Amino acid sequence: MISPSKVSAGLHVASSVTVVLFVFASFLINFGQKQKLPTHKSLVKYTAVGLIALSYIAKAILLVLHGDALGQRPERLHSAVLFAFVWTFVCTRKQLINFEVLGLSVITLGFSVSFLALGTAVDDAALLTISSTQLLIATCLLVDCTSKCFTRSKNLDETTPFLAPESGISSYGSQSPSGQSINAEDDEDFSDDEHDEDDNEDSNSRQLRKSGNWITYIKNFKIVLPLLIPKNDLKVQACLLACGLCLIGGRFLNVLVPYQLGVAADQLFKGRLPYLDLAIYLALNLLQDESGLGLVQALAKIPVERFSYRQLTNAAFKHIMGLEMEFHADRDSAEVMKAIEQGEALTNVLETSVLYILPPIIDLTVAFVLLYLKFNSSIALCMLIASLGFLSLEVVTSSWNIGNRRRVTKAEREQARIMHQAVQGWHTVSSFNMLKWEISRFGGAVEKHLEAKTDWSRRDAFINALLDMLLPATLFLLTCLVAHEVYEKRASPGDFVFLIQYWDNLIWPIKFLSGSFRYIMTDIIDAERLLDLLMTEPGIIDKDGAPEIGPVEGRVTFENVHFSYDLKRTAIHDVSISAAPGETVALVGTTGSGKSSLMKLLFRFYDVTSGCIKIDDQDIRDVTQGSLRGTLGLVPQDPLLFNASILENLRYAKTSASDEEIYDACRAAAIHDKILTFADGYNTKVGEQGVKLSGGEIQRLAIARIFLKDPPILILDEATSAVDTETETQIQSALRRLCAKRTTFVIAHRLSTVIRANQILVLDEGSIVERGTHQELLDMGGKYHNLWQKQLGGDIEEEGCVLDL
Numbered sequence: 001m002i003s004p005s006k007v008s009a010g011l012h013v014a015s016s017v018t019v020v021l022f023v024f025a026s027f028l029i030n031f032g033q034k035q036k037l038p039t040h041k042s043l044v045k046y047t048a049v050g051l052i053a054l055s056y057i058a059k060a061i062l063l064v065l066h067g068d069a070l071g072q073r074p075e076r077l078h079s080a081v082l083f084a085f086v087w088t089f090v091c092t093r094k095q096l097i098n099f100e101v102l103g104l105s106v107i108t109l110g111f112s113v114s115f116l117a118l119g120t121a122v123d124d125a126a127l128l129t130i131s132s133t134q135l136l137i138a139t140c141l142l143v144d145c146t147s148k149c150f151t152r153s154k155n156l157d158e159t160t161p162f163l164a165p166e167s168g169i170s171s172y173g174s175q176s177p178s179g180q181s182i183n184a185e186d187d188e189d190f191s192d193d194e195h196d197e198d199d200n201e202d203s204n205s206r207q208l209r210k211s212g213n214w215i216t217y218i219k220n221f222k223i224v225l226p227l228l229i230p231k232n233d234l235k236v237q238a239c240l241l242a243c244g245l246c247l248i249g250g251r252f253l254n255v256l257v258p259y260q261l262g263v264a265a266d267q268l269f270k271g272r273l274p275y276l277d278l279a280i281y282l283a284l285n286l287l288q289d290e291s292g293l294g295l296v297q298a299l300a301k302i303p304v305e306r307f308s309y310r311q312l313t314n315a316a317f318k319h320i321m322g323l324e325m326e327f328h329a330d331r332d333s334a335e336v337m338k339a340i341e342q343g344e345a346l347t348n349v350l351e352t353s354v355l356y357i358l359p360p361i362i363d364l365t366v367a368f369v370l371l372y373l374k375f376n377s378s379i380a381l382c383m384l385i386a387s388l389g390f391l392s393l394e395v396v397t398s399s400w401n402i403g404n405r406r407r408v409t410k411a412e413r414e415q416a417r418i419m420h421q422a423v424q425g426w427h428t429v430s431s432f433n434m435l436k437w438e439i440s441r442f443g444g445a446v447e448k449h450l451e452a453k454t455d456w457s458r459r460d461a462f463i464n465a466l467l468d469m470l471l472p473a474t475l476f477l478l479t480c481l482v483a484h485e486v487y488e489k490r491a492s493p494g495d496f497v498f499l500i501q502y503w504d505n506l507i508w509p510i511k512f513l514s515g516s517f518r519y520i521m522t523d524i525i526d527a528e529r530l531l532d533l534l535m536t537e538p539g540i541i542d543k544d545g546a547p548e549i550g551p552v553e554g555r556v557t558f559e560n561v562h563f564s565y566d567l568k569r570t571a572i573h574d575v576s577i578s579a580a581p582g583e584t585v586a587l588v589g590t591t592g593s594g595k596s597s598l599m600k601l602l603f604r605f606y607d608v609t610s611g612c613i614k615i616d617d618q619d620i621r622d623v624t625q626g627s628l629r630g631t632l633g634l635v636p637q638d639p640l641l642f643n644a645s646i647l648e649n650l651r652y653a654k655t656s657a658s659d660e661e662i663y664d665a666c667r668a669a670a671i672h673d674k675i676l677t678f679a680d681g682y683n684t685k686v687g688e689q690g691v692k693l694s695g696g697e698i699q700r701l702a703i704a705r706i707f708l709k710d711p712p713i714l715i716l717d718e719a720t721s722a723v724d725t726e727t728e729t730q731i732q733s734a735l736r737r738l739c740a741k742r743t744t745f746v747i748a749h750r751l752s753t754v755i756r757a758n759q760i761l762v763l764d765e766g767s768i769v770e771r772g773t774h775q776e777l778l779d780m781g782g783k784y785h786n787l788w789q790k791q792l793g794g795d796i797e798e799e800g801c802v803l804d805l
């Protein structure tokens with residue numbers, strides 16, 4: 001049966017641990033807090049807090065007078081000193097933080113009641129008075145703080161939207177107006193980092209960093225968690241289990257190894273040869289090392305790491321490719337690519353959290369219990385306070401280097417961007433003789449990257465040095481305390497050996513925990529950009545349960561369509577078009593009048609601002625984007641070819657196409673014979689973006705692709721602009737065949753190419769200003785007539801170049 005004194009001692013230790021942990025947690029929550037926590041400056045409350053602090057100081061003095069400090073059970077004194085220290089600290093704050101006072105009142109009240117119930121304070125009238133006073137004041141503070149909490153949450157309910165910018169993010173991808181900047185103070189706080197960032201940096205990223213304290217910040221990362229749960233992968237689940245078992249086994253071995261050495265040492269001090277004990281020590285040591293559990297864990301980790309890397313990288317790629325045209329138009333592709341690569345850091349975050357943060361926490365808990373049971377509460381508390389102090393210092397010092405880390409990440413992306421631009425634009429660079437300039441620009445980016453890295457590494461080294469000083473000091477304190485215990489004959493010399501060896505095992509958890517915190521922060525910063533991209537919700541999404549568009553006849557209608565890219569200008573203004581199946585509609589007009597924008601709307605690269613676009617009477621917003629784009633075929637002005645063979649490039653339009661189908665399509669596009677003259681025929685590599693082919697060849701390959709895709713609706717955007725007169729004549733009949741059975745939109749600058757179109761729409765500043773057939777428009781004598789007159793003076797008089805659509 002456990003004696004009441006032991007229960008009382010245990011309870012006092014528990015109270016000390018609780019208050020120490022509360023202070024640590026409160027520090028973590030408060031550290032880097034950007035939003036003001038509810039505070040109070042009430043004099044009454046200060047007096048109450050001060051009184052509690054004084055009562056604990058008085059209690060500590062009384063206990064010293066009682067001889068507790070010298071006694072074997074100093075738990076009561078420890079508890080009183082710690083409570084006195086914490087309450088005094090709270091009282092010295094400029095403003096009382098509500099949750100801190102509330103938490104401490106709960107702890108004080110809970111333990112005071114328990115102590116009174118156990119009768120630990122009733123043996124002395126003064127102690128009894130002090131405990132009763134504490135109980136009374138803590139109750140008053142508790143009631144007051146709770147009522148303040150309720151008042152505040154009531155106010156919040158009434159005035160704050162559910163998704164207030166408290167989290168920094170109103171809804172991913174779309175910022176609430178208030179979310180743009182949480183408040184002016186925040187902007188100031190982050191100004192150091194801010195000036196580094198690109199002007200066009202997505203405000204998601206800024207909000208991510210401004211999202212209050214670091215716990216709130218890390219919470220933002222929860223969106224990647226569902227990706228990392230191996231629901232259907234038995235192998236990964238088994239490996240995770242193996243890792244878990246290794247972790248548990250490792251915790252036992254951490255204690256067993258030093259314990260066994262202590263046993264061997266005791267045998268030696270007793271004059272016996274401890275060979276057997278040393279052999280057991282060797283076996284345990286081998287099991288603990290990389291040759292034992294370490295090996296199993298390292299092997300089990302491989303599939304887990306592969307799984308998370310695969311999940312994250314694929315998800316990021318899929319997400320980014322699914323984002324709308326506006327996103328891709330705004331972003332630099334090299335930077336986006338780099339961000340996906342930096343996503344590997346997210347895998348590291350997970351690994352660090354599970355493998356390097358959880359085990360040390362368990363180790364520290366075990367160490368506390370063990371040191372308390374083996375020695376006394378002074379040694380256990382000394383270890384706990386030193387460890388938590390070390391971690392707190394780590395949190396503080398890590399924050400000193402966050403700005404530098406961000407600079408490194410940004411410089412890396414910038415370097416990748418410059419390199420990508422120069423390599424991709426080699427042609428332009430060379431033709432403008434800008435090689436030297438590009439080399440010096442790249443060199444500048446490398447220098448900036450190195451500078452940022454040097455700043456980071458230098459500060460990291462100082463932080464390490466500062467932190468490393470603390471650990472030997474803690475060991476010194478612990479060895480002194482244990483040596484005293486051995487001297488007092490309350491512990492054996494083997495226990496001293498145990499402590500020295502155990503410290504070796506304990507120092508790693510502490511170092512890992514602090515190092516992990518720093519590296520997890522580094523990884524998180526590296527992964528920020530990817531997270532920022534993942535948080536960008538696609539602006540154009542399929543409706544829930546949207547059907548496929550199904551077989552299409554080809555009737556296309558634009559009904560009072562309005563559209564603007566940004567709030568400043570309207571790109572399309574009240575456009576209505578009706579194209580019957582098989583009809584050819586030509587869009588003509590000055591450059592920038594909105595012809596391509598209309599076609600982008602048809603592809604649903606953007607959504608109309610008002611009005612609607614229908615295909616066979618189905619609003620294109622009601623069907624899936626995939627099926628919609630499947631029914632549309634585009635021959636663009638500058639077709640993009642991949643750096644692959646001609647055959648592969650053509651098969652992109654229809655992956656199941658046979659070689660014969662591809663040859664037929666090329667014959668129809670009048671490019672087959674030309675391809676056969678190339679050295680490798682259809683297997684000729686076209687080079688980056690088709691640089692090894694002429695503009696006309698690329699355009700004919702693009703036309704061949706559409707023959708292969710065979711869509712019911714066709715868009716020819718200056719499709720023959722790069723084709724010479726002779727070739728144009730060659731593909732004229734093919735294009736006529738292509739257009740005959742499908743609805744076709746032709747964007748043309750050369751009016752001669754569209755004179756046979758069923759309707760010609762003349763666009764000007766986003767509006768249709770004239771419409772009709774070629775003859776009707778000429779008769780009208782308006783804009784079209786003027787354009788025609790101007791072009792008559794040009795090359796269109798040559799009958800041969802007229803594309804007779």
Ligand SMILES: Nc1ncnc2c1ncn2[C@@H]1O[C@H](COP(=O)(O)OP(=O)(O)OP(=O)(O)O)[C@@H](O)[C@H]1O
Pocket residue numbers: 329565566571589590591592593594595596597598
């Ligand atoms: N992504 C975009 N963001 C903002 N504005 C844009 C964007 N794309 C086009 N614009 C603007 O919209 C207007 C219409 O452009 P659009 O490309 O539709 O003209 P166009 O008639 O096809 O021109 P062109 O004949 O030269 O190809 C232009 O003023 C252009 O600057």
